[in-house]
Amino acid sequence: MIFLKTDEEVEIMRQNATTISRILAEMAKILKPGMTTLSIDHMCKQMILDEGGIPTFYNYHGYPHNICASVNEVVVHGFPNKTELKEGDIISLDLGITKNGYVGEHAYTFVLGESTKENLQLVKVTKESLYKGIEKAVVGNRIGDIAYAIQDYTEGKHGYGVVRELVGHGLGKTMHEDPNVPNYGRRGTGMQMKENLTIAIEPMINLGKKNVYTESDGWTVKTKDGKPSVHFEHNVCVKKNKALILSDFSIIEAAEKTNANLNTSYEAL
Template sequence: MIMYKTEAEIAIMKTNSSLVSTMLGEVAKVLKPGMTTLDIDAFCKSFILDNKGIPTFFNFHGYPHNICASVNDVVVHGFPNKKELKEGDIVSVDVGITRDGYVGEHAYTFILGEVSAEVLQLVKVTKESLYKGIEKAIAGNRVGDIAHAIQEHTEKKYGYGVVRELVGHGLGKTMHEDPQIPNYGKRGTGPVLKENVVLAIEPMVNMGKKEIFTESDGWTVKTKDGSPSVHFEHNVCVKKGKALILSDYSIIEAAEQTNSNLNTSYYTNTAKASS
């Protein structure tokens, strides 16, 4: 069942989503080689508790951490660990907060230092595809319109592998509500989008082939061919004419630019789209 939100509920979710953006912005200020993803997990837990929230991910279906930290060929759901991050790593941090009965959660991929032109392009294109999908998240369109826009920009235009088994989703009092939002599909298919449904739109795109596998921990999803994968996610409310983006990448992007350890050379144009 698709749950539609009141304007008051949307306001709460916008506050929570913006708070997640602020948290990811604080991560962007300090992220550097030598840190561990467990360091990021501890930081985010403290941030959430300090802001009178509940870490949404912790114990969700038994998940044992407060964030998902997915590095290089990890697509999503990576366990934070003690391995030191290094120059050339790409790091997706996905985190959620529950406050006042509603969830805000989204993800951002960071680049540590210098990487190949191919990796820069993958990050840039995946981020662009998120906004291509959001452009279609308007009342009267269908879920397939979002999915097609993302696939068209990534897989059809650049030959990347769009993950099939993992999808975006509705968002509200729980982290996963209807409808599911795939990152591939045909225009004009799927449920009709109506005003005031809140979605987590999240392209998960591999540089190589689309095939993935899950490690023995039951959570960590990796590319089957070992190629890098990138994950971006926004919280979006469907409206007439133009979607309302509840999360705020401009906070994260501004923080990235203050940190010389992070590579922001790819997003000159996408940064404008998020403001």
């Protein structure tokens, strides 16, 4: 079932999404080699609680942590753990807050220190593909238009692997609503979008092949070839001429630039 939101509901969701953006920005200020993702999980949980919300991910279908921390070949749903981050790691932090009856949740990928040009290029292209998809999230377009835009840019133009098993989704009172929003597909197919449909668009793009598998924990998804994967996600509201982005990468990007341990050189590629 599709739930179109009122403007008031969209505003609550925008506030929640930007709260997650602020928390990710705080993480961007302090991320460094030697930190553990479990410590990041604890910090994010406390910041969500301090905002008067609850961590959306905790116990969601039994998920045992507050955030997903996916490093290198982990595509999504990485369990926070005590392994220390190291120079060259690529890490996606994905987290959510439930507050005032609605969910805000999104993801951002960081690069710690020096990395290869091909890894940096993957980060750049995946991030750009997110905005290619968002451009299509307007009234009258179809879900397939978003999917095609992302796939054409990442797989068609750059030869990357677009994950099929995991997709974006509707967002609202729960973290996953209809419709599914794939990162692959054909233009002109799928549901036609109406105003104030709220969705999470989240390209999950592999440096190598598209194939993935799930670890025995039932959650952690990894690339089959062991090559890195990158994940960016925005919360978006469909509008008539231009989509309204509810989350805010600009504050995360500003924070990244203050941290000498993070590599943002991909922006200049």
